[in-house]
Amino acid sequence: MAINGGIPLVLACCIWLLPNGCDSSSRILVVPLDGSHWVNMEIILKELHSRGHNLTVMLSAKSWYIPVKSPFYTSIVMKSLEDDIDLTFYDDMLKRNLKYRKMGSFLSFIFQQWDLTSMFAMGHGILSKAAAEIFDDQVFMAQLRDAKYDLVLTDPGLPIGVLFAHYLNLPMVFNVRWINIGDSHFTFAPSPVSYIPLTLTGLSDRMNFQQRIVNMIYYIISVLQQHLVLDPPYRELLERHFPPGSSMLSMQHAADIWLLRADFVFEFPRPTMPNVVYVGGFQCKPSKPLSAELEEFVQGSGEHGLIVMSLGTLISSLPQEITEAIAAAFAELPQRVVWRYIGVRPSTLGNNTLLVEWFPQNDLLGHPKTKAFVAHGGTNGMYEAVYHGIPVLGLPLLFDQYDNVLRLQVRGAARVVEVATLTKDEFLDALRDILENPSYRNNMQRLSRLHRDRSMSPMDSAIFWIEYVIRHKGAPHLRTEAYKLPWYSYHSLDVAALLLVLIGTSLWVSFTVCRILCCKFSSKKKQKQN
Amino acid sequence: MAINGGIPLVLACCIWLLPNGCDSSSRILVVPLDGSHWVNMEIILKELHSRGHNLTVMLSAKSWYIPVKSPFYTSIVMKSLEDDIDLTFYDDMLKRNLKYRKMGSFLSFIFQQWDLTSMFAMGHGILSKAAAEIFDDQVFMAQLRDAKYDLVLTDPGLPIGVLFAHYLNLPMVFNVRWINIGDSHFTFAPSPVSYIPLTLTGLSDRMNFQQRIVNMIYYIISVLQQHLVLDPPYRELLERHFPPGSSMLSMQHAADIWLLRADFVFEFPRPTMPNVVYVGGFQCKPSKPLSAELEEFVQGSGEHGLIVMSLGTLISSLPQEITEAIAAAFAELPQRVVWRYIGVRPSTLGNNTLLVEWFPQNDLLGHPKTKAFVAHGGTNGMYEAVYHGIPVLGLPLLFDQYDNVLRLQVRGAARVVEVATLTKDEFLDALRDILENPSYRNNMQRLSRLHRDRSMSPMDSAIFWIEYVIRHKGAPHLRTEAYKLPWYSYHSLDVAALLLVLIGTSLWVSFTVCRILCCKFSSKKKQKQN
Incomplete structure (x- = not known):
């Protein structure tokens, strides 16, 4: 299917049912990530459905795990989201991974990073093309707008949900474990590399000097991945459909609530912004009798x-x-x-x-x-x-x-x-x-x-905050807008530079004045002696 | 009263009743800060009392607001905590402050900072002497240890509570609005100066370049205040009674839970660690009919x-x-x-x-x-x-x-x-x-x-977390131990320096090798031409 900017594409939406139901319940557009991420998302959807919300899930007919027909939601089956990757992809990846790990840590590190980068590059290449097709289809986008959703619930691992939320100007809630690559790991709060191990490093929060070097190298690599792999495929789409200066990262920053699948009995403690809600283990429940x-x-x-x-x-x-x-x-x-x-x-x-x-x-x-x-x-x-x-x-x-x-x-x-x-x-x-x-x-x-030992179950927390965002049409007071600052301002480098120049200049002036005074004084002394 | 290290001082504890009551309830040692801070603390104490906890409050007979006799708690009246400061101190401070504010912003800033620094220096001078007297009284300290408290509930604005918790090796919960001075403002999480205005700056979270300079200057001043005013008076006491390397700041860092009197409809959004619980507005309640x-x-x-x-x-x-x-x-x-x-x-x-x-x-x-x-x-x-x-x-x-x-x-x-x-x-x-x-x-x-619109009232949150710390004898999994790193490691400066040296050396070696090769190549060329 060719992309033909300006002329609406007839995107095959096999099922396209506008959400219906009582007016008091809300309409939630769900853009889930497939695989194990869906397992978590589905549990939340069942709960939201049981509370009377109308759910619409965007998926591909070739989804691994996400069923097209469900009693919990209406589907939008997107032809453009189809690809030829099946689960054998991960079997191949495992084979390569086991081979690398036999090579020893350094080579393993290089090869695994390369493998992951290739995977992300391929994935985002496919996704960005799909997203461009969808956004160029003006008829489809108009239908989406007319559906008047109250919220986009998505996994930022799949950037299409983030793009929809911004395009439709809707509040956005993330259901997230970790972000694939790049600075996004640092999206929700400042994350000192000295005690926050990057995902995939296999490091803990108590690192020795050598481990902190490894963590820093991973950090630099992940920032490069972000700018060289994640962002570029979406740039053309962003330029065509979004305000100047838009980037995938800044769009992620604007999420109203992050339902972070973390509990600190498991995760290492780390700072988060007030719009991060810890819901780790929300899928856990008492066991039932066996067969x-x-x-x-x-x-x-x-x-x-x-x-x-x-x-x-x-x-x-x-x-x-x-x-x-x-x-x-x-x-x-x-x-x-x-x-x-x-x-x-x-x-x-x-x-x-x-x-x-x-x-x-x-x-x-x-x-x-x-x-x-x-x-x-x-x-x-x-x-x-x-x-x-x-x-x-x-x-x-x-x-x-x-x-x-x-x-x-x-x-x-x-x-x-x-x-x-x-x-x-x-x-x-x-x-x-x-x-x-x-x-x-x-x-x-x-x-x-x-x-x-919680005051409220993680599932109840998740639902409370989703409904909170719907009730108040967002939660901007819980997130900072500091991500809109240039990076050197965010890190106060401009202020530090100015202060250093001022201090340096004052020291130099004081030193020069002192030297001149000393010279004058000593020459006067010499004159007197002579 | 002279301080006489080694010989127990007869500290006048007018009332000294060991907490009693059912074994299932806990024994909480409360070390409150006087003034408006007490107003908040008292509300929590009433709630804790109503849930069956045994409370012991440490106070001075000359307290402004804290009653010696209360149906909610047992008092330990400490003669050493008495001082000659009364509430007219604040009237005088207001008079000076109004005078400064007429002078214009820069002069006002200098004078107000000076006034505050003097106040902190005086306050911590008095407090550190009182603390030294208390800690030198081995009889009293033994009684305190024998009382077998389960928790210290305190306001870190009064460092004596923090010292007790460490000395008695007890879990510690803070009830806190803001910390007086210094790096302590940054205790609970990294706080980029670019969007987190320091207390007393009168700045918001959206600062222009000039305001960010002011905020940075305040930050530097507050760090200096911390190291030059807050820490020094306690050094001798720390050396005598605590392990080497102890500091007031690192002791504050070790709090299990910070009940932060903040709600982000009021406070500017900022990162916090998982052991910070937002309880802003916990004193609010529906109004009752007027007389x-x-x-x-x-x-x-x-x-x-x-x-x-x-x-x-x-x-x-x-x-x-x-x-x-x-x-x-x-x-x-x-x-x-x-x-x-x-x-x-x-x-x-x-x-x-x-x-x-x-x-x-x-x-x-x-x-x-x-x-x-x-x-x-x-x-x-x-x-x-x-x-x-x-x-x-x-x-x-x-x-x-x-x-x-x-x-x-x-x-x-x-x-x-x-x-x-x-x-x-x-x-x-x-x-x-x-x-x-x-x-x-x-x-x-x-x-x-x-x-x-909260899933749980701030008061219920506060009580839940206090009882959580008691049940689990602390909550170390919710706080980072990164504060134990040297400051240059915390900020990854050592790692950055090493990486810069390595990169610099590799560039220099590459450049030198290239130059040598080029020289050889061109001399060979010349020889051939000759």
């Missing part, structure tokens, strides 16, 4: 208890030799294991291990027999583990999973093993440590108590 | 409505000529006025103005007839005005009152007049503007709607 069959298997574990293993839904399977090593290790344990697994049955699998294609993870983690959770480190699973107080053996595979499991490891509630070079013995040692050393469980239980 | 006499006076205002005037309790009276001007202005208005006033009856007073020594401010502000609030700009009154949606005519006198009324003025909900040079016409013009221009009332009503 009779699963309950029977779990009860069969006796006093030894159960191990639950899942590597999430993004990656279909690990390399065969690693799967075999894990299965062999499980076989040597007295515990029973439920393993969410898709693929060839490992030859080393013991009788104590049950392979299932899907399981009710929350109900298993909340089961009193459960002793440990072997997991890749996705945030949803990590918060469920915290909620139920189950210690974690982390097998991080991609993206922020390294950072996530590290957060639990530094709190003594998890151990992390390197998947790329994993052996049976190494896995077994780590798992036995988790099972036999009570400190992991005690620490996780402590985190659980802290996490559950 | 029959007062109600009759108010109803007599008819359609014109009522003006409420109060300059707080710290200052007893304004200079006579200003009082006369204000009274004359009131007399020309069709409204009725209730004026909280102590002093000589102004000769210009009109029939429409009722002078009273005390009035139920909250009930008057919540009365439907009330049209305007003429006030000095103390935070308590400002939050009550916001709560009830009453526009303000600000007559700031001292301290942060200028900042407070400015916050409402930039939001279009108040006007500020300069008391030092106030004339009748100026006051009348400003008041008529507030009464006749509906924008002030509309803006204040909007702030009021935003302020009241």
